[in-house]
Every structure is written in C-alpha cells, then in structure tokens.
C-alpha cells in the first residue's frame with residue numbers, strides 16, 4: 237500500500253487560526269506526568285524534570301490564553317504525592333514557591349486568575365501563604381482561570397463534601413431530598429468552575445490517578461506518550477484538534 241501525505245494529515249499541527257474556527261473547549265485539565273522519567277532518562281536528578289515541567293506549564297498557560305480557553309486545571313501535586321521521599325517533596329515545595337514568585341507579575345499583567353484547588357488544611361502554612369498571596373493578587377482577573385490542583389485528591393474532595401453536607405443535615409439545615417448533584421458540586425473544591433471538556437494526560441499512562449473523578453464524568457480524554465517536559469504548544473494544538481473531531485453525546489443520542 238502506498239502511503240501519501242494526506243494519510244498522515246491527522247498528525248499535521250493545525251494553526252491557531254484553524255483551531256479557532258472550530259469549537260474551543262471552555263475548560264482543559266492536564267495531568268502533567270513524566271517529569272521524573274524525562275530527567276532520569278537523561279541522567280539528571282528528578283527535580284530537573286520538574287523544573288522543565290514548570291516551563292512547559294508556563295507555555296500551556298500562554299497557549300490556553302491565545303486559544304481563548306477560559307479555565308485550565310493542572311494536576312501539580314496530589315494528596316498521595318506527600319508520601320514521596322522527603323527530599324523530592326521539599327525540592328518540589330521550593331520549586332512551587334520559586335515558580336509562583338517568578339510568574340506572579342506575568343499572571344497579573346496577562347489577566348490570569350490563580351486558584352488553588354486542594355486540601356488546604358494539610359498544606360504547610362508557609363507554602364499555603366504563597367498560594368493565597370497569588371490568589372489575592374489575581375482575584376479580579378478574568379481572561380483565564382488557572383487552577384492549580386495542589387494537595388489534591390478526588391476521593392478526599394468528595395468525602396469532605398459529603399461530611400459537610402451530612403453535618404448540615406444533622407443540624408437540620410437541609411433535608412435528605414436536597415442532597416442533589418448540584419448541592420454536592422457546591423462543596424467540591426471546584427465549586428463554581430465548569431467541568432473540564434478536555435482532559436489531557438502525558439507520558440503514556442492511561443489512568444486518572446484520583447484527579448477530577450466527579451468533574452470528568454463527561455470529559456473527552458486525550459492521552460499522549462509525550463513526557464510532560466516535552467509537551468509544548470504544538471502538542472496542545474494536536475490535543476485540541478483531536479477534541480474538535482469528537483462527537484460529544486453526554487449519554488444521549
């Protein structure tokens with residue numbers, strides 16, 4: 237069989253203008269996986285992969301803004317990640333503080349609103365203060381809401397929501413019939429944020445790893461073997477192009 241250039245057209249990176257003619261997802265979520273493997277395959281310490289990953293995330297934020305995407309949620313540190321070796325956790329914390337400090341002015345200038353999505357109670361106070369300062373300084377920004385899922389786990393998120401609702405019921409503030417999907421959503425960390433339309437995971441792993449389990453019920457999933465530090469604007473465009481070719485039915489016909 238003869239293969240022609242058009243056989244590979246699905247691999248062709250579309251331009252910004254081409255993509256903008258199609259449907260742009262309102263909310264994109266990313267599982268930034270593969271930083272460690274990126275570094276170790278080059279004989280480098282894992283933290284170098286995380287640093288390169290932070291640069292890839294910066295490019296993703298800019299790409300989202302250029303495409304007119306309104307919400308980006310990045311899985312930056314899971315509840316389970318607290319159990320990584322102490323050295324990696326403390327290097328990652330230093331990196332978060334450094335990156336937030338370095339990028340804050342840019343977020344303010346570019347009208348990006350930063351939002352921490354996660355279990356705040358278990359975040360060390362000095363780290364939480366850095367996130368909350370960035371949230372405060374960007375609270376009125378509107379162009380892109382950038383959710384950093386940090387100290388985040390979906391099962392923990394759902395259980396804390398249910399505990400709060402159970403307490404309201406116990407105190408007589410709500411009746412059992414009021415415990416609707418809408419009510420549960422109001423107690424998730426993502427209250428007020430629309431569900432992701434497109435969820436991207438890098439590094440070839442095919443799972444959700446406790447990320448947005450409730451919110452991703454009807455998200456279009458996109459998996460790529462590219463490791464997160466190599467995930468760039470072109471790769472993002474390919475993911476959005478793939479999304480634009482999906483037929484979303486939300487369980488209907």
Ligand code: FPP
Pocket residue numbers: 268269270271272273274286289290293310311312313314317331332335336384439
């Ligand atoms: C997963 O790769 C990645 C992380 C646990 C950390 C991601 C953090 C950043 C990209 C920094 C972002 C900065 C801010 C301020 C949000 P992995 O370590 O699981 O990689 P592996 O699977 O190859 O080991």
